[in-house]
Amino acid sequence: MASKTVTQNGIAQHSANYGSVVTHHTAKSGHTHPVVHIPSPVAHYDTTISKPVRKYLGTYGLIPPEPDTYEVQKKRCLAQLRSKQTNIGKFIYLSQLRNANVHLFYRILTDHFTEITPLVYTPVVGEACQRWSEIYMQPEGMYLSYMDKGNIANVLKNWPREHVEITVVTDGSRILGLGDLGVNGMGIPIGKLALYTGCAGIRPEGTLPLTIDLGTSNKAFREDPMYLGSRRDKVTPEEEAAYLDELMAALKERWPDIVIQFEDWKNPFPSLAKYRQDYAMFNDDIQGTGAVIMGGIIGAVKQSGVDPKDHRAVFLGAGSAGVGVAQQIVEYFVHEGMTEEDAKKCFWLVDSKGLVTLDRGDKLADHKVYFARDDNDSQQYKTLEEVVDHVKPTIIMGLSTIGGAFTTEILQKMGKTNKRPIIFPLSNPVSKSECTFEEAIVNTEGRALFASGSPFYPYEYEGKTYHPGQGNNMYVFPGIGLGTILCKAVKVTDAMIYASGEALPTMITDEEKELALLYPQITRIRDVSARVALYVIRAAQKDNVDRLHHLREMSDEKLETWIKDHMYDPHSEVESTENELDSLAKDLAHTRSLSQEKNPLKL
Ligand SMILES: NC(=O)C1=CN([C@@H]2O[C@H](COP(=O)(O)OP(=O)(O)OC[C@H]3O[C@@H](n4cnc5c(N)ncnc54)[C@H](O)[C@@H]3O)[C@@H](O)[C@H]2O)C=CC1
Numbered sequence: 001m002a003s004k005t006v007t008q009n010g011i012a013q014h015s016a017n018y019g020s021v022v023t024h025h026t027a028k029s030g031h032t033h034p035v036v037h038i039p040s041p042v043a044h045y046d047t048t049i050s051k052p053v054r055k056y057l058g059t060y061g062l063i064p065p066e067p068d069t070y071e072v073q074k075k076r077c078l079a080q081l082r083s084k085q086t087n088i089g090k091f092i093y094l095s096q097l098r099n100a101n102v103h104l105f106y107r108i109l110t111d112h113f114t115e116i117t118p119l120v121y122t123p124v125v126g127e128a129c130q131r132w133s134e135i136y137m138q139p140e141g142m143y144l145s146y147m148d149k150g151n152i153a154n155v156l157k158n159w160p161r162e163h164v165e166i167t168v169v170t171d172g173s174r175i176l177g178l179g180d181l182g183v184n185g186m187g188i189p190i191g192k193l194a195l196y197t198g199c200a201g202i203r204p205e206g207t208l209p210l211t212i213d214l215g216t217s218n219k220a221f222r223e224d225p226m227y228l229g230s231r232r233d234k235v236t237p238e239e240e241a242a243y244l245d246e247l248m249a250a251l252k253e254r255w256p257d258i259v260i261q262f263e264d265w266k267n268p269f270p271s272l273a274k275y276r277q278d279y280a281m282f283n284d285d286i287q288g289t290g291a292v293i294m295g296g297i298i299g300a301v302k303q304s305g306v307d308p309k310d311h312r313a314v315f316l317g318a319g320s321a322g323v324g325v326a327q328q329i330v331e332y333f334v335h336e337g338m339t340e341e342d343a344k345k346c347f348w349l350v351d352s353k354g355l356v357t358l359d360r361g362d363k364l365a366d367h368k369v370y371f372a373r374d375d376n377d378s379q380q381y382k383t384l385e386e387v388v389d390h391v392k393p394t395i396i397m398g399l400s401t402i403g404g405a406f407t408t409e410i411l412q413k414m415g416k417t418n419k420r421p422i423i424f425p426l427s428n429p430v431s432k433s434e435c436t437f438e439e440a441i442v443n444t445e446g447r448a449l450f451a452s453g454s455p456f457y458p459y460e461y462e463g464k465t466y467h468p469g470q471g472n473n474m475y476v477f478p479g480i481g482l483g484t485i486l487c488k489a490v491k492v493t494d495a496m497i498y499a500s501g502e503a504l505p506t507m508i509t510d511e512e513k514e515l516a517l518l519y520p521q522i523t524r525i526r527d528v529s530a531r532v533a534l535y536v537i538r539a540a541q542k543d544n545v546d547r548l549h550h551l552r553e554m555s556d557e558k559l560e561t562w563i564k565d566h567m568y569d570p571h572s573e574v575e576s577t578e579n580e581l582d583s584l585a586k587d588l589a590h591t592r593s594l595s596q597e598k599n600p601l602k603l
Pocket residue numbers: 174175176177178266284285289292316317318319320321322350351352353398399400401402426427428429432452453454471472473474
């Protein structure tokens with residue numbers, strides 16, 4: 001989206017930024033001119049803009065006459081939002097608001113995280129993706145197609161903003177737990193990047209939502225006349241790999257410092273292994289999820305009173321998220337003093353064919369082999385319940401996409417065999433959650449240590465209010481991205497990912513500990529993201545992959561403040577632009593008043 005750049009001499013140009021006020025040197029004169037990047041074309045029509053500034057911008061008379069305050073503006077927006085009868089109506093309203101007035105959208109998001117996040121992210125983004133081709137109104141990112149092979153670098157040139165700091169890229173092939181949604185998956189990169197901006201203060205114009213149309217296995221979509229993607233079947237893994245080689249190189253060519261987050265790919269292990277050494281990239285579903293769940297498990301293990309070596313964890317789901325989480329917890333157990341071999345033995349992974357064992361008779365996908373059991377005496381356990389009876393777990397994790405898979409019987413068994421059973425139904429959206437918060441509480445008489453992927457409301461049981469945790473990678477990916485960008489890391493190392501999860505428990509307040517919360521409250525997500533970024537930067541420095549070396553000299557306290565100072569804040573952003581514009585407008589008004597007698601201005 002192009003925006004207007006106004007220089008002091010009043011000449012308006014179009015620029016690709018919606019950035020803030022910057023100071024600009026002209027090579028010729030050596031003079032310093034302030035250059036004001038106006039937030040966005042439509043933000044020129046923000047009703048809080050003062051009259052002198054409207055005159056300066058040429059928007060006087062185009063906005064209702066009396067300037068608003070933000071409080072009134074917010075009240076109006078929230079009233080409009082809340083008047084929508086359906087969640088999808090709210091999603092559409094918020095998308096329009098973001099496109100109409102980006103700073104206002106982020107001001108409202110950051111002021112009302114608890115209300116707005118579920119509407120732009122899980123669970124509502126799931127429904128939006130299912131209906132994307134039906135509700136589509138405007139481009140908010142890039143769509144690349146398989147037809148662009150050989151020409152990707154040229155297509156990327158069409159992105160109108162000069163500077164991109166981070167992209168989230170999907171092919172839509174595994175959107176939340178909803179399956180292959182093809183190009184309709186675009187809601188995910190947009191939603192994730194909205195959280196990068198809202199939670200970690202990465203400037204909105206520095207984000208690029210990217211969806212790659214590599215065909216879809218979703219037959220219903222291919223036959224739907226409204227579907228906006230190609231009608232071809234999914235390309236082969238070899239074709240996908242060659243396409244990605246070209247894409248990665250093209251992204252780096254146009255934006256050499258770009259951070260690339262892979263999101264919601266059906267089998268993301270090969271691309272992570274292939275690109276992680278040469279690009280500042282990570283996979284959120286494997287690594288972000290691993291880190292966030294490790295962060296919650298640290299507290300849960302402590303509260304359970306059971307030593308790490310005595311934990312037995314059953315995972316329903318052995319895909320990117322399941323394996324990513326198990327690997328990360330192995331790393332935590334090793335940090336706690338166990339050998340890797342002993343730590344690995346604490347895990348039993350179950351997929352759609354039952355317990356993952358070495359002698360099951362099928363060819364296991366590479367990523368499952370590490371955790372495959374060899375101590376099953378040739379017995380194959382087909383169902384989760386059989387595995388629960390066999391293992392008597394202290395922890396059950398759901399990353400299976402199977403809503404309701406943690407049945408009453410399974411939850412009650414967890415309650416019987418554990419003082420504090422750890423129950424994490426992590427599949428998204430809510431409809432795919434392996435159980436609800438209420439079910440976990442009721443079936444364990446309130447003793448469950450609980451976190452879910454999508455949000456649940458607090459629940460009152462026998463006179464006491466219980467608070468669910470949200471074990472969602474949104475607690476770490478914004479800070480991983482921010483830390484990587486700010487220290488200009490050349491890659492995202494394992495230690496940086498580990499550090500992001502380790503940062504989380506340091507942010508839990510005494511009050512939150514009292515409530516047995518496993519994650520800090522979402523309302524403090526900006527501070528949490530700054531802490532995550534601090535840990536990520538420190539780990540990058542230890543691994544020697546950072547490029548901004550002067551940050552190494554700063555104390556933790558100073559660095560955390562520096563990080564916060566570098567976060568986009570939609571509130572101060574608008575004010576500083578306003579103030580700067582105000583003073584420019586006064587200057588201009590003064591200049592104009594000198595000539596006004598001869599040549600009265602028409603405002
Ligand atoms: N809470 C969070 O932050 C995150 C949650 N997730 C959720 O985790 C879920 C899985 O994601 P991925 O691992 O990336 O998907 P995936 O497709 O890689 O893996 C799914 C796994 O579930 C297994 N599965 C499918 N049907 C099953 C059945 N009936 N019984 C037992 N196992 C079954 C599959 O065999 C596979 O191992 C999704 O719902 C996703 O939304 C993913 C990433 C982050």
